[in-house]
Amino acid sequence: MKGRQLLTKMLTLEENHTIQDKNKLKVLIVDDELDICYLLSGVMRQRNFRTGFVTSLSDASIALRDDTPSLIFLDNRLPDGYGLDFIPYIKKNYPQTKVVVITAHDSLSDKNRAFAGGADLFICKPLNRELINRAIDQLV
Numbered sequence: 001m002k003g004r005q006l007l008t009k010m011l012t013l014e015e016n017h018t019i020q021d022k023n024k025l026k027v028l029i030v031d032d033e034l035d036i037c038y039l040l041s042g043v044m045r046q047r048n049f050r051t052g053f054v055t056s057l058s059d060a061s062i063a064l065r066d067d068t069p070s071l072i073f074l075d076n077r078l079p080d081g082y083g084l085d086f087i088p089y090i091k092k093n094y095p096q097t098k099v100v101v102i103t104a105h106d107s108l109s110d111k112n113r114a115f116a117g118g119a120d121l122f123i124c125k126p127l128n129r130e131l132i133n134r135a136i137d138q139l140v
Contacts, residue, residue, distance in 0.1 A: 025140065028069040029053035030060045031102065032078050036127065040073055043132045056080045061089075068094050071139060074119075076103040076110065084113050091118035098139045102127060 027049050029040045037053040044051040052067070054060050057080050060072075072090065076083040087099055101114045104125040114122045121135055 024048060024050045026050045026067060026069040027071045028063055029073045031075040039127060043129055057086050064094055069097060071098045073100045073102050076101060084110060084117060087117035087119050100135050
């Protein structure tokens with residue numbers, strides 16, 4: 001009997017944890033540099049956000065469909081294409097999702113293209129916690 005009660009209690013705690021997680025703001029990171037993904041994920045977790053990361057645009061399409069985030073940090077140069085070309089797809093299919101372009105290549109033409117495509121913010125690498133937190137505060 002005690003084993004069954006313990007199992008029931010554990011399942012209830014797990015269900016409550018899952019419900020609480022689903023109520024957190026979801027952030028998707030799309031970058032092929034794992035250190036950037038880890039940095040962004042760490043900052044998001046400190047702010048009590050749910051995070052996930054993928055390293056390609058094709059994986060981003062799947063992640064968007066499966067669990068649409070409120071916010072995306074999107075690198076521009078990825079193995080299977082340019083993040084700037086992906087922004088209109090995001091905004092057309094997930095218009096409530098905010099997009100932050102993160103790139104090491106800061107050119108005026110890329111910045112203009114990003115905003116024309118629907119990006120909400122454009123920030124340059126290298127990233128640091130202060131820059132990331134300012135971006136989040138501006139959009140959330």
